[in-house]
Amino acid sequence: GAGVSQSPRYKVAKRGQDVALRCDPISGHVSLFWYQQALGQGPEFLTYFQNEAQLDKSGLPSDRFFAERPEGSVSTLKIQRTQQEDSAVYLCASSLGEGQGSPGNTIYFGEGSWLTVV
């Protein structure tokens, strides 16, 4: 389809393992976001890209978390040395551009990557 695509949909990792989560935003969308959603909680902001530039990474919980978007389209969220507290749904979202209020600026979310660390 034409929506935000994330893979893998489900990932089980052993504690200490590195994981990489991929996001394919909607074609032509300039802005890309990563959110983390723990069970029973609302999504929490992790990081924001405008094209290939990571403009805000204030929500990344530790230096084990790293996100990149080298060509301004596909993005990867990498978690090193996973811990049990990293178990969550990782949501990717994209929007057409920056600015506020225009219909083209709606933020569209993917279905998420469910990470379980055992």
Added chain:
Amino acid sequence: DAKTTQPTSMDCAEGRAANLPCNHSTISGNEYVYWYRQIHSQGPQYIIHGLKNNETNEMASLIITEDRKSSTLILPHATLRDTAVYYCIVRVTRHGGATNKLIFGTGTLLAVQP
């Protein structure tokens, strides 16, 4: 960052209007109010957004108070498929795009009853 408060849960009879309240008393003048909903195991689905004026689309209406400290999402004819967690969100941006994020709260679980 501005935060929102919502009731934890609400019930609504099928076919009736669902009115979901939200308080955002610390919202800044240029921050928009967004509403999303999330059905279990799916990503958040955009519903509507607004700044000052009331807004309506094919899904819902958004009523924002004149002082912008609160808003109400209205689903005019709720169906069983509208059962979901509804998030009232303030969108925070900074000049030049230094940040651009949705601040989610814990949301309201709307249960539409047959």
